[in-house]
Amino acid sequence: MSSTASEKTVNNAIVRHPEFYFSDGSIVLVLENTALRLHQSVLGRHSEFFNGMWDMPQPSTPETYDGCAAVFLPDSLDDFVDVVKVLYNPL
16 A cells, blocks of 8 residues: 555654554544544544534545555544543444
8 A cells, every 4th residue: 555755754653553543444533743543433422522523524635644545633542542442442
C-alpha cells in the first residue's frame, strides 16, 4: 500500500494506542500524538457529535493514517480513552 508524503510525515510522529487500535476499525482518532483506530458505527451509536460528523461533507483529500480517515482531536488522551473503555467494555 502506498502512502502520500503528508501521511508519511504524520506517521513518524504518531504511535498506535496499545489497546484501542483495531485492525478492522474504520476511523483513526489522533489525540496527543496517539492513534486510536475505532469503529465509526460504535462511536456514532453512542455520540451525537460523532454521528453527525459522518454526515458532514468531507474534504476531497482527507488526512489519512494507515489507510483510514484521520481526525485530530484536541482532547486529553487519558480522558478520551476512559470514554472509549466504557463504549467498548460496558461491564
